[in-house]
Amino acid sequence: MTKATRRGFSAGAALTVLGLGKAASAQPAPVKIGVIYPLSGNSASAGNYSKMAIEVGADVINNGNAELAKIIPLAKGGGLPGLGGAKIQLIFADNQGTPAAGQNQALRLISEEKVAALIGAYQSGITLTASAIAERHGLPFLTAESVAANLTERGFKWFFRTTPVAIDFARAYSTFLKEQKAAGQKVGAIALVHENTEYGNSVASVIADQFGKDGLPITQKIAYSANSSDVQPQVLQLKEKNPDVVIFISYTSDAILYAKTMKELNWKPSIMIADNAGFNDPAFLKAMGSTVEGLVNRSAYSGGKPGSVPAIFNELYKAKAGVELDDVSVRGLQGFLVLADAINRAGSTDPAKIQAALRATNLPAEQMAAGYDGVKFDDKGQNVLASSVVTQLQGGKYVTIFPKARATANVILPYKGW
Amino acid sequence: MSITLVQVIVSGLLLGAVYALFSSGLTLIWGMMNVVNFAHGDFVMLGMYAAVMIWTALGGGPFAAVPVAAMLIATLGIVSYFLLVRHIMRGPMLAQILGTFGLALFLRYSAFWYFGADFKTLPDTIVGGSFVLGGVRFEGSRVLAGGMGLAITLALHLILTRTAIGSRMLAVSEDATAAQLMGIRPQRMQALAWAMAGAATGIAGALIANFFYTSPTVGETLAIIAFVTVSFGGFGSVLGALVAGLIIGVVESLSAYLIGPVYKDVVVYILFVLVLWFRPQGLMGKA
Numbered sequence: 267m268t269k270a271t272r273r274g275f276s277a278g279a280a281l282t283v284l285g286l287g288k289a290a291s292a293q294p295a296p297v298k299i300g301v302i303y304p305l306s307g308n309s310a311s312a313g314n315y316s317k318m319a320i321e322v323g324a325d326v327i328n329n330g331n332a333e334l335a336k337i338i339p340l341a342k343g344g345g346l347p348g349l350g351g352a353k354i355q356l357i358f359a360d361n362q363g364t365p366a367a368g369q370n371q372a373l374r375l376i377s378e379e380k381v382a383a384l385i386g387a388y389q390s391g392i393t394l395t396a397s398a399i400a401e402r403h404g405l406p407f408l409t410a411e412s413v414a415a416n417l418t419e420r421g422f423k424w425f426f427r428t429t430p431v432a433i434d435f436a437r438a439y440s441t442f443l444k445e446q447k448a449a450g451q452k453v454g455a456i457a458l459v460h461e462n463t464e465y466g467n468s469v470a471s472v473i474a475d476q477f478g479k480d481g482l483p484i485t486q487k488i489a490y491s492a493n494s495s496d497v498q499p500q501v502l503q504l505k506e507k508n509p510d511v512v513i514f515i516s517y518t519s520d521a522i523l524y525a526k527t528m529k530e531l532n533w534k535p536s537i538m539i540a541d542n543a544g545f546n547d548p549a550f551l552k553a554m555g556s557t558v559e560g561l562v563n564r565s566a567y568s569g570g571k572p573g574s575v576p577a578i579f580n581e582l583y584k585a586k587a588g589v590e591l592d593d594v595s596v597r598g599l600q601g602f603l604v605l606a607d608a609i610n611r612a613g614s615t616d617p618a619k620i621q622a623a624l625r626a627t628n629l630p631a632e633q634m635a636a637g638y639d640g641v642k643f644d645d646k647g648q649n650v651l652a653s654s655v656v657t658q659l660q661g662g663k664y665v666t667i668f669p670k671a672r673a674t675a676n677v678i679l680p681y682k683g684w
Numbered sequence: 685m686s687i688t689l690v691q692v693i694v695s696g697l698l699l700g701a702v703y704a705l706f707s708s709g710l711t712l713i714w715g716m717m718n719v720v721n722f723a724h725g726d727f728v729m730l731g732m733y734a735a736v737m738i739w740t741a742l743g744g745g746p747f748a749a750v751p752v753a754a755m756l757i758a759t760l761g762i763v764s765y766f767l768l769v770r771h772i773m774r775g776p777m778l779a780q781i782l783g784t785f786g787l788a789l790f791l792r793y794s795a796f797w798y799f800g801a802d803f804k805t806l807p808d809t810i811v812g813g814s815f816v817l818g819g820v821r822f823e824g825s826r827v828l829a830g831g832m833g834l835a836i837t838l839a840l841h842l843i844l845t846r847t848a849i850g851s852r853m854l855a856v857s858e859d860a861t862a863a864q865l866m867g868i869r870p871q872r873m874q875a876l877a878w879a880m881a882g883a884a885t886g887i888a889g890a891l892i893a894n895f896f897y898t899s900p901t902v903g904e905t906l907a908i909i910a911f912v913t914v915s916f917g918g919f920g921s922v923l924g925a926l927v928a929g930l931i932i933g934v935v936e937s938l939s940a941y942l943i944g945p946v947y948k949d950v951v952v953y954i955l956f957v958l959v960l961w962f963r964p965q966g967l968m969g970k971a
Contacts, residue, residue, distance in 0.1 A: 306793075307901055310801035462946050490945035495896075495905050498695040499940035499948075506688045519905075522803055522897040530814055530823045530895070531691075553805040553897065 296355035300375035302386030307363025308519045311549040316598035318587045323602045328353045333578050338633050348610040361392050368392035372399040382615040390414035391464035397425050405617045410601020414468040418646040426624050428601045430652035432469045435564050436476035442656050442668045452510040455485040460515035461492035469515050497523045505533040518544040525554040529684050536680035548589045560682040561659040565593040566636040568666045579635045600636040687819045692941045698830040700933020704926040705833030706888035707913040709881035715920030716857045716877035723788035725907025731757050731889020732898040736804050753890035754883040761882025765875050795900035804898045825894035837926040918969020
């Protein structure tokens with residue numbers, strides 16, 4: 267943990283206000299953006315890494331970065347030119363890992379802090395409640411990482427989502443597995459193990475649907491609570507049926523328990539897929555990386571050549587957080603950059619103008635920090651240019667293995683584990 | 685009976701012994717002074733961090749971490765008693781609840797500040813992997829924790845019921861004023877109870893850290909189990925916590941395996957409510 271975050275916590279664990287850039291007398295008032303993340307609770311490590319990524323983004327816009335300025339117009343420094351050089355002020359709020367706290371924090375940010383827009387909230391179940399508050403108050407809410415399908419099916423007018431969603435992942439996994447089948451791997455029995463809140467349930471059902479259409483048999487479905495203190499029975503259920511492929515949809519604490527328990531009970535499938543989230547948390551990799559060698563995952567982050575947007579941001583982020591950008595933190599950063607771009611084009615903190623600017627967003631692939639094909643929203647607020655790659659943990663690092671066009675390494679099967 | 689089912693029951697028993705291990709400190713405090721320590725889960729959490737720190741800094745096996753964690757948390761128990769608990773005990777029930785709850789939040793967020801939000805785990809080579817006995821797999825660190833759980837709860841039970849110091853502690857819990865008239869110093873006995881509870885809790889934390897993740901919020905996850913175990917077994921009864929822990933561990937494992945992991949809490953809590961229905965004082969609590 268870096269000094270910067272410790273200071274963040276000492277300033278108050280539930281709420282941290284970071285004033286970025288000192289306002290001079292002639293300077294326009296800063297634009298406040300509310301950021302809701304799990305800063306405590308079981309997903310706090312993921313939330314804190316995303317927080318640092320967004321702080322890096324705000325710092326680039328407020329204070330500039332010469333290299334990035336060649337590619338991203340807003341990176342010249344000096345705040346948002348569309349608002350006369352107003353700086354961005356991030357107001358962080360802790361959702362404590364519960365939908366109720368997320369909702370309260372959204373309300374507080376809107377009514378007390380008078381933020382111009384909201385971004386958050388990591389867990390789909392919390393994004394669900396927090397964005398409903400923004401909708402009621404007519405304020406833009408952007409989620410950069412919540413993937414539950416129904417979030418964009420509510421007919422909301424103020425809700426935007428930059429991340430690829432479950433159906434994109436399901437298709438990627440399905441094509442990947444069919445390719446492995448053609449190469450001689452057994453995929454005759456597939457188990458789906460998922461936590462039972464909004465995120466796990468919805469992603470599991472989308473994967474089950476897609477696999478059903480593609481003729482990939484799901485033979486076992488295990489739902490569990492992410493706050494479980496013990497996962498031995500689940501692993502024993504898997505061990506008994508012994509499927510060829512297991513897909514985990516988990517948060518961090520449960521991901522650690524699964525990795526540990528599978529080793530304890532000495533069972534592994536020949537292909538193990540983790541749907542991001544917990545298995546992608548830097549804290550998980552630090553703690554358990556050596557026991558899940560060969561794990562297949564998805565990612566929106568796939569590095570990039572030196573001098574590219576992701577590579578530059580990765581350097582800035584590494585200096586601050588001490589770890590490399592990963593799928594979750596890069597999506598958070600990307601979401602923030604999209605929101606900042608829209609506020610700049612709106613030229614105002616009027617919610618309706620920001621909403622109109624978000625609708626008109628059209629960012630090209632080369633400006634992306636995340637590995638998307640760009641950002642462009644459909645009528646439901648979903649980014650239609652979002653995409654993700656399939657990665658594998660090789661030698662303690664995630665490398666891209668699928669699709670072929672973006673692969674940086676060959677897939678190694680069967681799953682090695684520990 | 686299939687071998688997997690035997691494995692499930694064995695896992696459940698070991699889990700239950702661990703539940704008993706980290707619940708014994710909570711039930712001891714209640715039995716001694718009718719105070720519910722809401723910071724109990726966070727005491728366990730600090731015991732876990734003590735073990736993690738000792739391992740990362742000094743290497744060394746659980747044999748170094750366990751006594752150090754025991755001493756650290758025992759000290760924390762004594763300090764909490766003299767600085768906080770002694771004073772709030774004179775206040776109304778609500779003050780006691782909020783007092784230890786405040787202590788819980790203080791400890792939890794101090795851990796956030798000092799250790800960060802990251803999850804930590806210990807390398808699992810230390811307590812020697814796992815072994816197979818009659819087709820059933822036993823994991824060294826869990827067997828150690830479960831075994832120590834049994835040993836510590838039994839030891840606490842014997843100290844309270846078979847020794848002079850135990851009798852004095854029980855005398856204070858029955859009637860502090862009368863005990864004082866007999867020449868027993870209530871505050872000293874109560875501080876001793878906090879120290880013993882702290883030591884048991886520190887040992888629990890250090891042993892659990894072997895097979896569980898350590899994070900500032902892990903106390904929340906564990907505290908709920910401790911409260912259920914203690915009220916199931918009977919507030920104040922160390923032996924009750926042991927029996928309740930074992931029952932909960934097995935019921936949880938079996939229902940997760942046979943019915944489904946999302947239903948295990950339903951089964952455990954139905955059982956819990958039924959026990960409280962017929963025996964509000966818990967399995968072994970005093971009526």
